[in-house]
Amino acid sequence: MAIKVLRLNEFRCTCCNYLLAKLNMQIGIMETKCPKCKTINRIETIKDKTKIDGQ
Numbered sequence: 001m002a003i004k005v006l007r008l009n010e011f012r013c014t015c016c017n018y019l020l021a022k023l024n025m026q027i028g029i030m031e032t033k034c035p036k037c038k039t040i041n042r043i044e045t046i047k048d049k050t051k052i053d054g055q
């Protein structure tokens with residue numbers, strides 16, 4: 001039996017640290033509104049490097 005480990009990136013609200021999503025994608029841009037504090041978070045994933053610009 002094999003156990004597969006998927007690398008999931010956790011994206012948290014830049015304001016209140018609420019867990020917005022867990023994604024496994026290489027390239028993508030997404031905007032999501034935090035249900036807790038209503039901050040709009042912009043999620044960008046870039047190949048080789050994953051970062052969230054908190055500002």
Ligand SMILES: [Zn+2]
Pocket residue numbers: 013014015016017018034035036037038039
């Ligand atoms: Zn929030």
